[in-house]
Each structure stands twice: as structure tokens, then as C-alpha cells.
Amino acid sequence: MASLVLEDGTTFKGRLFGAVSSVSGEVVFQTGMVGYPEALTDPSYKSQILTLTYPLIGNYGVPKDEDGEFGLSKWFESSKIHAAALIVGELSENPSHWSSAKSLDQWLREQGIPGLEGVDTRSLTKKIREKGTMLGKLVVEGTSANDIPFDNPDTRNLVKEVSMKEPKVFNPEGTVRITAIDCGIKYNQIRCFCQRGAQVTVAPWDYPLDSNDFDGLFISNGPGNPEYCKETVENIQKVVCVENPKPVFGICLE
Known part of the structure; x- marks a missing residue:
């Protein structure tokens, strides 16, 4: 057994699955009927306690991780x-x-991630919807809730934590050169560019930019507070605040 404790004191009890671990983070929800493997591996959910509102989760299991296109x-x-x-x-x-x-x-256990089932997710979602995103902590039975502090992810540079450390090129034979700044990029964003014939260079969040290196610039979405991305903003300014800048396309992080 375990409990989800919100910062306003509201408590939801349930059965623990996955890893036996107490954690804290920002409590958010997603309403999709399918797609939990994609959601859980989405860097935008870094350090968040993800609530899935669909009543039955896990019915199609988890696929083997294998490379595709x-x-x-x-x-x-x-x-x-x-x-x-x-x-x-x-x-x-x-x-x-x-x-x-x-x-x-099994997948959550392998990845060291705890889960909680038997929660009234409709009630939890309604509270989040009405009060806004809240901090929470999942506390395993036998552990004092006071021993698990509320962790506010917005106090950390989450973009730095999830961004790749070195540039990587995908579809090197592509005819159009796209530089994608990894602020928490998803594989499908890269795939969509490659499928349209682009060569995609995924660069770290703070990587220096040179407009001679690309035909278009893509800035991905990602987790956390964008105020920590000052280096990203400064690097982008150097290539867009010029005469005849290259095309720029960005998602979220506002």
C-alpha cells in the first residue's frame, strides 16, 4: 500500500506497484485512452507524478524497445x-x-519508478483542474510522509537534465538541414523531419549556433521552467536577430 499526499493535505490511498520507492514531484494528468509508453518516456514529464484518467491502464502491456526508422x-x-x-x-x-x-x-520496476493504483483519478483530476498544478508525494506504507519533502521541479534546470550532451545527426543523406535544439525533444519530432527528407542535427540545449550550419532551426518543447534556459535564448538571438534570418519553428516553453 501507499498514499499520494498533495501539498494541500489531501490524501489518496492505493496499492503500490512498480518500484518500492517514495518520491515527490509535480502532479499532472493526461486524458488519453492509449499511449502510456510514449507518455512515460516523454522528457516533458520529467520529475512529474503522472495521473492517467482512463479507467484501465496497462491492458496492452509494454513493447520491446527496438530501433525503427x-x-x-x-x-x-x-x-x-x-x-x-x-x-x-x-x-x-x-x-x-x-x-x-x-x-x-514489470517495466516500472525495471526502471525504478513507483506506481499507485486504486486511486479515484476523476476526483484527483478535478482537484488539479480547479486548483492548478500541485506538488505531491507518493509515500510507501511504513514511511513517514514528513520524511519525504515536497520537491518543486521548477527550482531545477530540467532542460539541462534531459538534453543530450553532444550533437547527433539523423538521416545524414537528407537534402534540407535542420538543427533541432534539444530542450526535451521527443523521438517522433525527429522522425517527422526525417520522413520529409530533412537531415536533422539534434544539439544540446546550450549549444552555440551558426546559421551557416542549417537551413532551418527547430526548438523543441521540454520540461520545467524556461527561465533557466538563458543560454538557449542567447544562442537563438544571435541567429534570428540578424538581417534575413533562417526560418525558426518552436514548440511550447513559453
Whole structure:
């Protein structure tokens, strides 16, 4: 057993699955019927406690991580789970799907991520919707809630934590050169450019930019407070605040 404790004192009790670990973070929700492997590996959910509102989660299991087009994972949005914890109404213990390689419970255990089932996710979602995003902590039974501090992810540079450390080129034979600044980029964003014939150079969040290196600049979305991305902003300004700048396309981080 375990509990989700919100910063206003509201407590939701449930059954622990995945890793046996107490964690804290920002509590958010997602309403999709499917897509939990993609959501959990989305860097935008870094250090967040992700609530899935669909009543039954895990019924199609988790696929094996394997490369597809352009050397990108077929099924996931990054190389690991970024969410701090997962909250669901009911966990399917008998997944069935042709691509399933393991259960959601097993995957979370392997990745060291705790989950909580049996929670009234509609009530939790309503509270978040009405009061705004709240901090919370998942506390394993036997652990004092006072021993687990509320962790506010916005006090850390999460973009730096999830961004790649060195540039990497995808589809090197592409005819149009796109530089993508990795502020928490998803594999599918890279894939979409490559499928349209672009050569994509994914660069770290603070990588110096030279407009001679690209035909277009893409700035990905990502987690946390963009105020920590001063280097990103300064580097972008150097290539856009000029005469005849190259095209720029950005997502979120506002």
C-alpha cells in the first residue's frame, strides 16, 4: 500500500506497484485512452507524478524497445522513463497485445519508478483542474510522509537534465538541414523531419549556433521552467536577430 499526499493535505490511498520507492514531484494528468509508453518516456514529464484518467491502464502491456526508422525507437519517445511516478485507477495485470514484451508493472520496476493504483483519478483530476498544478508525494506504507519533502521541479534546470550532451545527426543523406535544439525533444519530432527528407542535427540545449550550419532551426518543447534556459535564448538571438534570418519553428516553453 501507499498514499499520494498533495501539498494541500489531501490524501489518496492505493496499492503500490512498480518500484518500492517514495518520491515527490509535480502532479499532472493526461486524458488519453492509449499511449502510456510514449507518455512515460516523454522528457516533458520529467520529475512529474503522472495521473492517467482512463479507467484501465496497462491492458496492452509494454513493447520491446527496438530501433525503427532512422535509428529511433519504434515505441518510445526517449531512452527511459522520465516521469517520477504513475497514478492510475486500475492496473491491468494480464496484458494482451501482439507487441507486448512485459507488463507495465514489470517495466516500472525495471526502471525504478513507483506506481499507485486504486486511486479515484476523476476526483484527483478535478482537484488539479480547479486548483492548478500541485506538488505531491507518493509515500510507501511504513514511511513517514514528513520524511519525504515536497520537491518543486521548477527550482531545477530540467532542460539541462534531459538534453543530450553532444550533437547527433539523423538521416545524414537528407537534402534540407535542420538543427533541432534539444530542450526535451521527443523521438517522433525527429522522425517527422526525417520522413520529409530533412537531415536533422539534434544539439544540446546550450549549444552555440551558426546559421551557416542549417537551413532551418527547430526548438523543441521540454520540461520545467524556461527561465533557466538563458543560454538557449542567447544562442537563438544571435541567429534570428540578424538581417534575413533562417526560418525558426518552436514548440511550447513559453
